[in-house]
Amino acid sequence: MMKLSSVTLLLSASLVFVSNTYAAEVDTAKLAVQDELPDSKLLSEYPKAPGWDQLPEGELGEKVVRGYQYFVDTQKLAPKFNGNDLNCVNCHMDGGKKENAAPLWAAYMSYPAYRSKNNKINDFQERIQGCFLFSMNGTPPPTDDDVLVDLSAYAYWLAQGTLTGKDFDVADMPVPSDAELLKGGKRDDFPFTQAYLDNGGSTEPELPGRGYPKLEQPELIPDIARGKTVFEQECSVCHGENGQGQQVNDHYVFPPLWGPETYNWGAGMHRVNTAANFIKHNMPLGMPGKLTDQQAWDVATYLNSHDRPQDPRNQGDIQATRDTFHQHKNVEIFYGKEVDGKVLGSESYPNHPRKPE
Ligand code: HEC
Ligand code: HEC
Incomplete structure (x- = not known):
C-alpha cells in the first residue's frame, strides 16, 4: 500500500467507484496533466x-x-x-x-x-x-x-x-x-x-475521438524487455507488479492486464497495435500522452506476451486457430508464439462458463 501513496489523488478518484456507481467514471479530464492530446486536438475540440x-x-x-x-x-x-x-x-x-x-x-x-x-x-x-x-x-x-x-x-x-x-x-x-x-x-x-x-448537422456525422487513434509504426521493433521496464516504472503501481490488478472490498479498482481474469486471446486488446493505441491515449490513468510512442508499443508488447484466457474460437489446435483468426497485416500477435520456452495459448485459462475443476 505504501507505494500507492504517490498516486493518492488517482486512487481516491477510483475509490469513488466502489462507493457510488454514479460517480464511477474517473474524471480523467480533470486529472489530465496536459490538455493537448497526441493527435494534437485540444480537449475542447472533441x-x-x-x-x-x-x-x-x-x-x-x-x-x-x-x-x-x-x-x-x-x-x-x-x-x-x-x-x-x-x-x-x-x-x-x-x-x-x-x-x-x-x-x-x-x-x-x-x-x-x-x-x-x-x-x-x-x-x-x-x-x-x-x-x-x-x-x-x-x-x-x-x-x-x-x-x-x-x-x-x-x-x-x-x-x-x-x-x-x-x-x-x-x-x-x-x-x-x-x-x-x-x-x-x-x-x-x-x-x-x-x-x-x-443546426446543419449531417445525416452521416463524423465524430472525432472514435476508437483509439492509430500510432505510427514504431522506430524500433517493439521489445518485451524494454516494455517490462516501462511497466515497472509507469504501470505496476496501479495494476500490480504481477499485472493482476488490485481489489478493494472484493471489487477491482485497478483491472488485471493478463492472467485468468482479463480479456482473452480473441479480444481486440490482445493485438499489440490496438493495446499500444489505447495505452498511448489513456494510460497511465489521467496522463494520456505521457508515454512516447515507442514506450506505448513496448509496454503493449510486454502485456500481450503473457498468457490469458483461451481464444473461444479455438477448436484445440493453436496453430490452426492462429492461421485462421490471427493473420493481420503488420500486427504483432503473440498467440501461438513461443515466449520463454512456452507456446502462448497452449495452456491458456478457461473461457466462460468455467467448467468445474
Ligand atoms: C479489454 C478491453 C475492453 C472491454 C472490457 C470492453 N471492450 Fe468494447 N472494445 C474494445 C476494443 C479494443 C474495441 C475496438 C476499438 C477500436 O479498434 O478502435 C472495442 C469496441 C467496442 C465497440 C465498438 C466501438 C466502435 O467505435 O466501433 C463497442 C460498442 C463496444 N466495444 C462495447 C463494449 C461493451 C458494451 C463492453 C462491456 C460489455 C465492452 N465493450 C468491453 C475493448 C474492450
Ligand atoms: C494511476 C493508476 C494507473 C496507472 C499508473 C496505470 N493504469 Fe491502466 N488502468 C487504470 C484504471 C483505473 C483502469 C480502468 C479505467 C476505468 O475503469 O476508467 C485502467 C485500465 C487499463 C487497461 C484496460 C483494462 C485492462 O485491464 O486491460 C489497460 C490495458 C491498461 N490500463 C494498461 C496500463 C499500462 C500499460 C499502464 C502503464 C503505462 C497503466 N495502465 C498505468 C489505472 C492505472
Missing part, C-alpha cells in the same frame, strides 16, 4: 456527451440508467454473461464518454457496419455481443436480450446528446422501439433530433 441532468423520462430513461450500470459494473450485474473481472468502462473510459477511448457516442453512430472479424454486417447489438465474448471472456447475452437493449439505449442517448450539443433538449429526443435501439445509428431512417438537423 464533442461532449450529455450529463445526467438530461436524462430522458419514463421507460427510456430507465433503460439508459440500467445500461449505464451494466457498463460500469458489468462483473457484479451481468455475471451470467461476464467471464472475467473487467467492466466495459475499463477500456471505454469515463462511462463510455471519453474521446480516444472508443466512446459509445461515436460507436453508436458507426453501426450497422461490416466487420472482417466475423465477415458480415454487424448491428450495434452484435458489436456489443463481440465485446462480451472476447473482451469480457464471457457468454454474450442472447440476441434482443434486455441487457443489450439497455446498453444500446445508453449509447443511443449519449450519441443523440453528443451530436446535438448545447441545443440538446431531451424532451425532443425521439423514443425508438427496442428493435430500433439495437440496430445503431448508421442507418437511413435514424431519427436525428430536430435541433441537430436545424
Whole structure:
C-alpha cells in the first residue's frame, strides 16, 4: 500500500467507484496533466456527451440508467454473461464518454457496419455481443436480450446528446422501439433530433475521438524487455507488479492486464497495435500522452506476451486457430508464439462458463 501513496489523488478518484456507481467514471479530464492530446486536438475540440441532468423520462430513461450500470459494473450485474473481472468502462473510459477511448457516442453512430472479424454486417447489438465474448471472456447475452437493449439505449442517448450539443433538449429526443435501439445509428431512417438537423448537422456525422487513434509504426521493433521496464516504472503501481490488478472490498479498482481474469486471446486488446493505441491515449490513468510512442508499443508488447484466457474460437489446435483468426497485416500477435520456452495459448485459462475443476 505504501507505494500507492504517490498516486493518492488517482486512487481516491477510483475509490469513488466502489462507493457510488454514479460517480464511477474517473474524471480523467480533470486529472489530465496536459490538455493537448497526441493527435494534437485540444480537449475542447472533441464533442461532449450529455450529463445526467438530461436524462430522458419514463421507460427510456430507465433503460439508459440500467445500461449505464451494466457498463460500469458489468462483473457484479451481468455475471451470467461476464467471464472475467473487467467492466466495459475499463477500456471505454469515463462511462463510455471519453474521446480516444472508443466512446459509445461515436460507436453508436458507426453501426450497422461490416466487420472482417466475423465477415458480415454487424448491428450495434452484435458489436456489443463481440465485446462480451472476447473482451469480457464471457457468454454474450442472447440476441434482443434486455441487457443489450439497455446498453444500446445508453449509447443511443449519449450519441443523440453528443451530436446535438448545447441545443440538446431531451424532451425532443425521439423514443425508438427496442428493435430500433439495437440496430445503431448508421442507418437511413435514424431519427436525428430536430435541433441537430436545424443546426446543419449531417445525416452521416463524423465524430472525432472514435476508437483509439492509430500510432505510427514504431522506430524500433517493439521489445518485451524494454516494455517490462516501462511497466515497472509507469504501470505496476496501479495494476500490480504481477499485472493482476488490485481489489478493494472484493471489487477491482485497478483491472488485471493478463492472467485468468482479463480479456482473452480473441479480444481486440490482445493485438499489440490496438493495446499500444489505447495505452498511448489513456494510460497511465489521467496522463494520456505521457508515454512516447515507442514506450506505448513496448509496454503493449510486454502485456500481450503473457498468457490469458483461451481464444473461444479455438477448436484445440493453436496453430490452426492462429492461421485462421490471427493473420493481420503488420500486427504483432503473440498467440501461438513461443515466449520463454512456452507456446502462448497452449495452456491458456478457461473461457466462460468455467467448467468445474
Ligand atoms: C494511476 C493508476 C494507473 C496507472 C499508473 C496505470 N493504469 Fe491502466 N488502468 C487504470 C484504471 C483505473 C483502469 C480502468 C479505467 C476505468 O475503469 O476508467 C485502467 C485500465 C487499463 C487497461 C484496460 C483494462 C485492462 O485491464 O486491460 C489497460 C490495458 C491498461 N490500463 C494498461 C496500463 C499500462 C500499460 C499502464 C502503464 C503505462 C497503466 N495502465 C498505468 C489505472 C492505472
Ligand atoms: C479489454 C478491453 C475492453 C472491454 C472490457 C470492453 N471492450 Fe468494447 N472494445 C474494445 C476494443 C479494443 C474495441 C475496438 C476499438 C477500436 O479498434 O478502435 C472495442 C469496441 C467496442 C465497440 C465498438 C466501438 C466502435 O467505435 O466501433 C463497442 C460498442 C463496444 N466495444 C462495447 C463494449 C461493451 C458494451 C463492453 C462491456 C460489455 C465492452 N465493450 C468491453 C475493448 C474492450
